[in-house]
Amino acid sequence: MNDGSLDPDAEAEVESFVVDWLSEHDVPGAALAVVDGEDLVYAEGFGARRLDHNDPATPDTLFGVGSCTKSFTAIAVVQLAADGHLDVEDPVDDYLPHLADVPGDPVTIRELLTHTSGMPSDGSAGPLISRPLGLGQAEVPLSSDADFRRHVEGSVDRRVTDREAFFYYNSGYTMLGQVVEAVSRQPFAEYVEENVLSPLGMDRSTFSRADFEAAEDRMTPYVEDDGDFQEVGFPFDPLIHAPGGLVSSVAEMANYLRMYIGDGTFRGESVVASGGLEEMTTPVGTFGTYFDGREIGYGYGLTVEQFLGDRLIGHGGSIGVSTAWFGYLEEAELGLALACTTGPEAHPMVVGPAILALLQGERPAEVVPHYRLVSALEAATGEYESYRGIGTAQVERESGTLGLVEESAAAGRETFLTPTAVEDGLLRCTTTEVSGIQDEVRFEFGDDGVDLFFERSRYRKSD
Secondary structure (H helix, E strand, O other): OOOOOOOOHHHHHHHHHHHHHHOOOOOOOOEEEEEEEOOEEEEEEEEEEEEOOEOOOOOEEEEEOOOHEEEEEHHHHHHHHOOOOOOOEEEEEHHHOOOOOOOOOOOOOOHHHHHOOOOOOOOHHHHHHEEEEEEOOOOOOOOOOOHHHHHHHHHHHHHHOOOOOOOOOOHHHHHHHHHHHHHOOOOHHHHHHHHHHHHOOOOEEOOOOOHHHHOOOOOEEEEOOOEEEEEEEOOOOOHHHHHHHHEEOHHHHHHHHHHHHHOOOOOOOOOOOOOHHHHOOOOEEEEEEOOOOOEEEEEEOOEEEEEEOOOEEEEEOOOOOEEEEEEOOOOOOEEEEEEEEEEOOOHHHHHHHHHHHOOOOOOOOHHHHHHHHHHHHHHOOOOEOOOHHOOEEEEEEEEEEEEEEEEEEOOOOEEEEEEEEEEEOOEEEEOOOOOOOOOEEEEEEOEEEEEEEEOOOOEEEOO
């Protein structure tokens, strides 16, 4: 594909897909960049970065990339480890007092990088993000490093020590940022800007509120209220710098992707040693499991999964008013960065892989779990009748599940269905009765209609 630009047919297909995504999910603005090997082959904005002026989003528009920042934090830690300033097996207690009293063995830096410390979420990111958005949560004292330390110390007895557990732990990354500060003897944001962003030419990417607000080409943060978009504040707090505080553009995130594809090197300069990059992209914990059984692994600030016969490596992020994802196919050396305003149901972390699928000649509804599932759920939704209309059923989509309401002359009942498999022409679900009996529910999609099989009944879709 790589001749410095996208194939015109592929470009048209991708753009149509993105426009449909924005329209269907009420996303005001977005931007997309695609890299193929060492080349930026596509960069474009869609919609508005500011609605009241109708200013267009561009590849240079600054968006909050949320938890995509975790990979930058991981790089900082790996760099310091490579220089002998720390070891990822060091106890966090060597640098910070926050976790000194945890039950079990001391928590290590590596466990914080991989979310495998056994520490469940303490919810710290919630108030730190929601307050600037005007959504409250003032009752939690989290306005200083001392507040944060007390917040973490108060939660240490919740650590799970009797099993291996993956808990996505934002506070762990805040502590990693503080470890970077303790070791480098400079503010976390300053270290990352000097040692990660600058070598990559990411000169507009920043953790600074002042720099963001001074930029002309930047997103406007909105929250949606009954279909109306209200402008709100933007979360810039040092306590979320390391877990999710970076703002960047897809044009600059493309440089970041090119560094990964280039085995840690960008324009001849090594940012991450090859061994360090391999360590970062080796799964340790399990981030999640798709309904088809495929696992998403987690390395150092990066998710890793099998996709299109390749390894897909990246990370998504959300701060409510902005969502983003970057990722690349390791063998194909094809990657993209995608960011948008608001937080749509179809997050960039599912839209991005769908676009990669299109670029590889695949249909998202066949290879991306989100689109496979949504397509099947939408096909199952509707009105159903039993033989001669004696009974009826109404099926409605409830996010990733279905609600089933049955009515007959004798009785009615409501049941919730959990999808377990999507196959050719078939959606399998399960439901559990109050009796404790678990039943399979099947939707069969044929040329002559949709049939619903549940217990003794066979319903035919009537609309």
